[in-house]
Amino acid sequence: MKKLLSLAACAALFTALLSGCGSQQKQTLNILTWDGYIPSNVISEYGADNNVNINISNFTTNEEMLTKLQSSEASQYDLVIGSDYIVDIARKQNLLAEIDKTKMNNFNNIGKEFLNQYYDPESKYAVPYSAGTPLIVYDPSKVDTDIKGYADLWNPSLADKLVIMDDARNVIGITLKTMGKSLNETDPAVLQQASEKLNALRPNIRLLDYNNPQEAMLSGEAAVGYMFTSQVAAVLSERPDFKVVYPWEGMGFGIDNWFVPAKATNKDAAFDFLNYMYEPERFAYIAEQIQYLCVNNASEKYLSDAYKNNTALHIPSEVLGDTEFIEDIGTDAAAVYDEIWTKFKQQ
């Protein structure tokens, strides 16, 4: 009898849950993003001003997000963020809706250097949000040589002083750059040479860290670092005396973009929220909060001095002109990269 009662109670809970989902009067906007990628007060203020109920859900990797998008019920999301290469895949699979620029006036403020990239040649589907380029940062008091580019990382005086990101494509990529090749090289012979060159870097490496290399720099464990934009920015905001290098061989580039899934049910709300985020003053605030390059030209005058003086975040556009994206190179070449990386790590 007790069991029957508890079963009945469970059934009642279920129905209560189900009915709870269907009875919302407010407009709803469902966003799928990395945690912390939109400052929380921007979300709450928009929700309160426009009587919109914003639901945020999170994902960890681009690939997870794509899987979710491909499942037939993905129409539940109205606005999604993703990195450049994943936007390319999603666009080719017709998963994206065109951005209605008549509903997003602030699209015009976005800098030309961030638009019309390979993943969206006519900038029809993706709205660039955060851009970054991995950089070299070093502590001049602990380094004798003048570092100008990637090639200087091989300098024997830097033995056991480097922290670099634990990422095959980026690190093999900069090795290729020192050889005058592309980040997206697929020729096996060239990759073999790169593998040998990369192995010679091993004595200089103190540690490999993908998520928190900035901590090794700040604690003094490493004197030279190669890491992502926001990490370099974090190092510089603590230690302004550290130097940033824009490698002369050319820099890698990455842009995370907003897009609206083709099956989204509330596209207009998504465009309206995008327009709201890209208001010049608000976008300056967002760029400072998330610590990436500001893609909104109209925001320039609202940026704080601390942001403008941070050389990892405020990069001259003539330097940015030379950037190259890490693109999808197909599974065969990717396997070669993996193999090179494994060999390098096992040394």
Place this chain on the structure above:
Amino acid sequence: MNKKLHISDAYLILVLLLMYLPIFVVIVYSFNGSKLSTVWGGFSFQWYRNLIHNSQLMQCLKNSLILAFLSCSVSAVVGTIGAVGITRIRWRTRGFLESVCIIPIMIPEIILGMVFLAFFSFLGMKFGMLTLVIAHTAFCIPYIFMMVKARLAGMDSSLEDAALDLGAPPVRVFLDITLPLITPAVLSGTLLAFAMSLDDVVISFFVTGPNTNTLPVKIFSQMKTGVTPEINALCTLMLAATFLIVILSRLISKKFK
């Protein structure tokens, strides 16, 4: 003799250190005034204050607790019935059935997650709390099932036989004899399942909907921008709650004995 004792003491201390030192570090850093985890910026309750005012984080915590509570309640009932039922059957298929019942926790999570995603999409179900509860119940049942089954195996079956012999109907025997005897196993199985449900990331991500973000999914997603010290504060509070629950369950099980 004396030396032997020393080695075993050192061993115990080493293992306990390994288990609890990282946890201790998290607790200490939850009171760190600095945002960086390598720099000590003085003692502060700042992250606890931020935590309370972080409505998104609190909402996720609430979702996770509701989810763990619902899936554990359902699987406690299902798992107990299953364990009691399976010890009563004498078919040849029994061994096979037992294996089938515990397979959900042997399958890699990522596969289970994909399977649920495909299954719920196929049925055209709306992703949200209901799909989460169904998926979590599926992997919570085996924990309770195994605990209760082990307890039943060690139970003297003549107790039940005696009650039946004295004329008690089977339902009465179950409620008055069997259930009180297996209650500690049901409780510990449920606690284990609760913990499993509360820290699941992979399956949760695939079956969650737009308005049921869970805490582990949110924390994992912070890898992109860096985990905030608020999480240290939250971990400390959850650890305190966990210790409290463990102490309570010890007290309860003592009472039962």
